[in-house]
Amino acid sequence: MPDAIPEAAVAAVIEAGRRMAERNWVPATAGNISVRLPGNRVAITRSGFHKAHLTADAVMAVDLQGVPEDGALRPSAETGLHCGVYRAFPAARAVVHGHSVANTVLSRRAGETIRLEGYELLKAFPGLDTHAAAVAVPVLDNDQDITRLQAAVEARWARMADPVVPGYLIRGHGVYVWGPDMDAALARLEGLEFMLACKMAAISLGGSDP
Numbered sequence: 001m002p003d004a005i006p007e008a009a010v011a012a013v014i015e016a017g018r019r020m021a022e023r024n025w026v027p028a029t030a031g032n033i034s035v036r037l038p039g040n041r042v043a044i045t046r047s048g049f050h051k052a053h054l055t056a057d058a059v060m061a062v063d064l065q066g067v068p069e070d071g072a073l074r075p076s077a078e079t080g081l082h083c084g085v086y087r088a089f090p091a092a093r094a095v096v097h098g099h100s101v102a103n104t105v106l107s108r109r110a111g112e113t114i115r116l117e118g119y120e121l122l123k124a125f126p127g128l129d130t131h132a133a134a135v136a137v138p139v140l141d142n143d144q145d146i147t148r149l150q151a152a153v154e155a156r157w158a159r160m161a162d163p164v165v166p167g168y169l170i171r172g173h174g175v176y177v178w179g180p181d182m183d184a185a186l187a188r189l190e191g192l193e194f195m196l197a198c199k200m201a202a203i204s205l206g207g208s209d210p
């Protein structure tokens with residue numbers, strides 16, 4: 001019989017879903033949320049649940065390869081992307097995935113990266129302490145084959161200079177962001193979404209954004 005999922009982990013996932021829904025970042029049943037547990041375990045949302053109304057029943061445990069502890073339950077279809085983050089970045093303890101209008105629209109017209117430059121909110125990312133900085137957020141092509149998509153993500157990380165930006169977009173799909181705890185992951189997501197919304201507004205006004 002597997003260990004129960006710690007209550008604090010379940011509460012963090014439920015609260016993250018509520019906060020993301022409040023911002024309209026998880027329409028319909030979009031998005032998924034996870035936290036790292038001790039013992040190479042991950043607590044993650046089950047597939048197909050609305051993130052505004054999560055209950056403890058909607059959170060289940062998988063191992064770092066995404067294998068469910070309870071084979072009767074179906075984890076998020078994107079579990080492989082969460083586990084990929086936890087395997088690659090030992091300091092990552094929470095991963096959030098949302099589908100906002102800004103990340104969907106901008107990723108559809110982007111190349112390999114979206115450049116964010118000159119924004120005060122860049123400070124939401126680790127290691128940046130001035131607006132006079134720039135980050136290139138990776139954009140990956142969408143793929144319904146999550147194993148293949150995760151392989152593409154890992155290939156991209158391998159090409160990136162350290163430290164890797166703690167997030168990436170999937171074209172026409174959404175964004176992944178992670179952090180050392182759920183609050184940090186959500187703060188990074190909020191910062192990124194704010195800058196993407198600014199970029200989209202600038203483009204809508206007929207201007208450009210570097």
Ligand SMILES: CSCCC(=O)C(=O)COP(=O)(O)O
Nearest residue numbers: 029030031032047048076077
């Ligand atoms: C209705 S959104 C399509 C699936 C998706 O992209 C998503 O984020 C939610 O999938 P899950 O299996 O985690 O519910």
Ligand SMILES: [Zn+2]
Nearest residue numbers: 030031173174
């Ligand atoms: Zn998704």
